[in-house]
Amino acid sequence: MTAEPSYSSRSVPRHLARGAMGFGALIGSVALLPLTGPISLLLAPVGLVALRGCPTCWAIGLAQTISMGRLERSCVDGRCELTVAGSRAGGEGPASQ
Numbered sequence: 001m002t003a004e005p006s007y008s009s010r011s012v013p014r015h016l017a018r019g020a021m022g023f024g025a026l027i028g029s030v031a032l033l034p035l036t037g038p039i040s041l042l043l044a045p046v047g048l049v050a051l052r053g054c055p056t057c058w059a060i061g062l063a064q065t066i067s068m069g070r071l072e073r074s075c076v077d078g079r080c081e082l083t084v085a086g087s088r089a090g091g092e093g094p095a096s097q
Contacts, residue, residue, distance in 0.1 A: 006061075006064060007052055007057050007058070007060050007061030007064055008061050008064035008065040008068055009061065009065050011065070012062075012065055012066060015058075015061060015062055015065045016062075018050050018051070018052075018058070019050075019051065019058050019062070021047075021050045022047045022048070022049075022050030022051035022055075022058060023047065023051070023055070024047070025043045025044070025046045025047030025050060026043070026044060026047035026048070026051075028040065028043050028047075029041050029042070029043035029044040029047065069085055070084065070085055071083070071084065071085060072084075072085045
């Protein structure tokens, strides 16, 4: 099985900047249509690239960026747990058995 795709950024401010650029380009491509005609639609692909595909992908990435380093997922014997990073005691886990 492959790893899950990651849409996160290195930091929350960087992710928010990407969102502002992406949503701004998408809105601009439609808002500038009466002034510049179909040429303004060239901003739409720029917005989609900045959002890494779609607004939903950007929102998922925001959640991943915020939780990055705060939550850990570990799977043992087909059972997965979500824990706060660094909260595991030294005697737990499959390595200590």
